Amino acid sequence: MYDQGRHEGWYKKGGHVPQAYRGRQYVVTDWRHSHLRQPPRGYHWVRSDNGDFLLVAITTGVIASIIAASH
Structure with missing residues (x-):
């Protein structure tokens, strides 16, 4: 999602997460x-x-905020 989103231009605040990345496997429930x-x-x-x-x-699917991972 990260690399594809940066390449396609939607990985930013206000961008739209594609439907393929809105499934349960990506949603943080806890x-x-x-x-x-x-x-x-x-x-x-x-x-x-x-x-x-x-x-x-x-x-x-609009991105309201992005919190960078701490590596």
């Missing part, structure tokens, strides 16, 4: 364990291939 704040209503956290966390609108 956001507390990952030290994230509770997502606002209508949003969820998505983990990118490089470990970044994206706050994404559930219905539209």
Whole structure:
């Protein structure tokens, strides 16, 4: 997701996460364990291939925020 998104130009705040990356395998269900704040209503956290966390609108796929992974 990270490399493809950078290449295609959508991996940024305000970009749209493609449907292929909005499946359950990417959604962070235990956001507390990952030290994230509770997502606002209508949003969820998505983990990118490089470990970044994206706050994404559930219905539209718009990225509201990106938190860089700490390596």
